[in-house]
Amino acid sequence: MNKCCVLIPYYNAGNSLLEAIYSIDYDYIAPDIVIVDDGSLQITASSVIKQYQGPLSIKLLELNKNKGIEHALNHGLSIIGRDYEFIARLDCGDICKNHRFKKQISFLEENAECHLVGSWVDFVDMEGKKLYTLEHPHDYSTIKKLMFLNATFTHPSVIFRSKVLDTIGLYPTNAPAAEDYAYFFKIIKKHHASNIQESLIDCIIDPNGISTIKRKTQIRSRIAVIKTHFTFNKFAIYGLVRSSILLHTPRSFTVFIKTLLQRKL
Numbered sequence: 001m002n003k004c005c006v007l008i009p010y011y012n013a014g015n016s017l018l019e020a021i022y023s024i025d026y027d028y029i030a031p032d033i034v035i036v037d038d039g040s041l042q043i044t045a046s047s048v049i050k051q052y053q054g055p056l057s058i059k060l061l062e063l064n065k066n067k068g069i070e071h072a073l074n075h076g077l078s079i080i081g082r083d084y085e086f087i088a089r090l091d092c093g094d095i096c097k098n099h100r101f102k103k104q105i106s107f108l109e110e111n112a113e114c115h116l117v118g119s120w121v122d123f124v125d126m127e128g129k130k131l132y133t134l135e136h137p138h139d140y141s142t143i144k145k146l147m148f149l150n151a152t153f154t155h156p157s158v159i160f161r162s163k164v165l166d167t168i169g170l171y172p173t174n175a176p177a178a179e180d181y182a183y184f185f186k187i188i189k190k191h192h193a194s195n196i197q198e199s200l201i202d203c204i205i206d207p208n209g210i211s212t213i214k215r216k217t218q219i220r221s222r223i224a225v226i227k228t229h230f231t232f233n234k235f236a237i238y239g240l241v242r243s244s245i246l247l248h249t250p251r252s253f254t255v256f257i258k259t260l261l262q263r264k265l
Contacts, residue, residue: 004085015040031133100157116164119200160187219247
């Protein structure tokens with residue numbers, strides 16, 4: 001079994017794919033890059049990776065038509081997932097930093113009970129200007145409680161053991177635009193999880209990204225996930241109320257508030 005792969009879904013993303021790949025550190029391990037082209041027609045992943053000049057091995061999988069990120073991820077996992085001990089996530093345009101892979105893989109190797117690890121995340125605008133840092137909790141019990149409020153992991157920051165494919169399976173396809181929230185919720189109910197208490201990735205807030213253009217769909221999916229895992233406690237109740245309010249709140253407003261609050265700290 002190989003050590004680690006980085007699973008990257010791709011759809012007409014152009015050179016932002018190269019930016020993500022070039023940011024991957026390989027001083028501790030040299031992960032394989034697995035790209036799943038989700039039916040791109042304008043700029044295919046195959047045309048982009050021809051420009052890559054680096055030491056990492058790249059494997060390209062292609063879907064015949066655009067099916068959505070959850071299907072692209074599942075296609076990758078179903079074909080190569082069990083070939084690796086660890087599976088990392090990354091999105092086009094997001095930038096790994098601060099020796100991300102060395103720190104996360106080392107953490108998983110030193111904590112055998114942990115099956116999923118993320119990190120803090122710096123969110124940046126399209127020009128790369130930092131907006132705010134999202135500081136996810138590291139304590140497992142806290143993660144399980146706060147998961148009812150919002151995802152306690154940022155999708156492109158996570159690395160998980162391929163063993164979860166045997167106990168959890170693939171990404172759910174019934175939670176459109178919130179497949180990560182649904183998947184991580186299922187994982188933490190069975191397996192220990194944590195977050196590195198340091199920002200190890202820059203994530204772009206793209207006005208044309210899924211979290212923006214499919215915001216209402218995403219929040220409706222989040223509400224459905226909360227109801228699926230609902231237990232009668234203050235976190236679950238508050239999570240439903242909070243998500244219902246966010247359903248009618250533009251993402252630009254929530255980003256503005258988070259940025260403003262961080263500047264005051």
